[in-house]
Amino acid sequence: MRRLFILGIVGMLSSSAFAADPAGIKIDKEKKAVIIDAKVAPRKLPQHDKVYPIEVVACWPDPKGKKAHETVVTIDANPSDVHKALVSLDLKPGKPARGENTEAVGPEVRVFLEIPDGGGTRKLSIHRFLIDPKTKQAFPREVKFRFTGSVMSKPDPTKPEMYGADVTGTLIAIYPVTDETVCQTSLTMKDEKFLKLDVDSTVMPKEGTAIKLIIEAVK
DSSP states (O other), X not given: OHHHHHHHHHHTOSGGGOSSOOTTEEEETTTTEEEEEEEEOOSSOXXXXXXXXXXXXXXXXXXXXXXXXXXXXXXXXXXXXXXHHHHTTTOOXXXXXXXXXXXXXXXXXXXXXXXXXXXXXXXXXXXXXXXOTTTOOBOOTTOOXXXXXXXXXXXXXXXXXXXXXXXXXXXXXXXXXXXXXXXXXXXXXXXXXXXXXXXOXXXXXOTTOEEEEEEEEOO
């Protein structure tokens, strides 16, 4: 019943729900893509004594974003609005994973960053921006991203349930460390033990650079 309740809420938010694109988000129905305003995230926050491995691709900035110390980019858009935008492309959310022995379920999507390049821009797969700093192993191309949708959360017992990703601010998670997210990869927590990720500074623009995060449906 809980899952049906969640689907009932987000299922109503189809393409007809958009009179215009929400703030910070553009929907390109021809290319089946959702384009989100983003910034290159800082890799170290002042309140932490070290740099943490990357666990998410995109989330709200500090202090609202619960994973802001472990993200590639930050966004200001509401994760639920990105969910609605993906639904408007005729994608149906699956189910997020959390913890050991779980795996995300949902339609495959591709994730890109569009970064400044001279006088123009270039669009690269998110895989190009991540490496294991010790082994120099690139983020494996065979890792898939899925539109899972978020669980519902009730941070305040006196108020109704909320779309969980709008509580944490997490948009795309690499490992199933949270199910309050919109997209996850095909990786599990077993993979997290062996693949510690960081941003490839030879490809990524400097921190704070305005870029675009693009989520495309796999046609």
